[in-house]
Amino acid sequence: MLHFGEMGSRWGMNRTLGQIYALLYASPEPLCAEDITAALDVSRSNVSMSLRELQGWNLVLLKHRPGDRRDFFTTPEDVWQIFRTLVEERKRREVDPTLAVLDDLISRTAAGEGDRHAQARMREMYGLIGQLTTWYDDVRKLDNPRLAALLGLGAKVTRFLDAATRLGPRRRASKGETGQ
Template sequence: MPNTLPIAVTPLTPQIERFVLHFGEMGSRWGVNRTVGQIYALLFISERALNADEISELLGFSRSNVSMGLKELQSWRLVKMAHQPGDRREYFGTPSDVWEIFRTLVEEKRKREIDPTLTMLRDALLEKPSDDQERYAQQRMSAMLELIELSTTWFDEVQRMSPETLESLMRLGSRVQKVLGFADKLRFSGKKNDTPDA
């Protein structure tokens, strides 16, 4: 007979509760509701995968709210479902690698927010402007498209890097800016030297 006896759930410590509540508050700023934010935070910080009943008990949410929250997190590919031997219930956890989580989140944000914007801009720029106002609007849209395409190309290249390389790149921080600033100075001084004497 399958084991469906509940595991004793230890209440959240004050520190973990603060973390979970903070993620709930931040959720609305990141495009998810408070419940989804808290469920994700709990799973992220939990040592083991949890089932929906445990999540419901720990957070004080209804079982239906937990189920909807888990479905949303699965659609973002931010939680993974697993089964345990002798137990019919589904257990949920987050990937252990924070870089994998970061990449998944950025990929999903891109699919949901950036790609539709790129499509709209490209479609708008295919249309012939009917007057000066539309001509100016298209110039602005073209500049926006160029920036977004440049950013997404850079992101695609970053996505192909190993977590170790990506971490090293991020740790360079202001040093990259200094190198680029120095390169600009060299380029500018080279242009001045190329200018023919009057």
């Protein structure tokens, strides 16, 4: 839990938020705020604020127990769902706003404002982030086994790309294309 707290602070979250998430993830049963407060020795208000933030990230689930009016919290069981949620939330909170700002800056500087070099750099960055976003949109549609297989390929993908690059000109030549 301490490590998750440290990592959370490196990912732009507070330490307690990371520790609460680790506690909930490792717990075999959903926990209520009082359980979390006691386990981590943090204030009840800090736990409440952190739980709301984790809910905002769609990383914790609210559970109810029959006969108990308290709210209990847990994490999704499927690690792939957690991974997908984290990536989607980071994209929504960080990548999408960056694309919007770059788009705005490019459209404003296209009217003659600003430096051509800066404008070219912004267009280049916008293109890269746009390409990554398109790739992400394609990859997120994969089912878990295919996504795991894709991630398992690692550097082997470069061999495929190298082979495709070598075959590319031959294919075009065999079809009578000039390659231009």
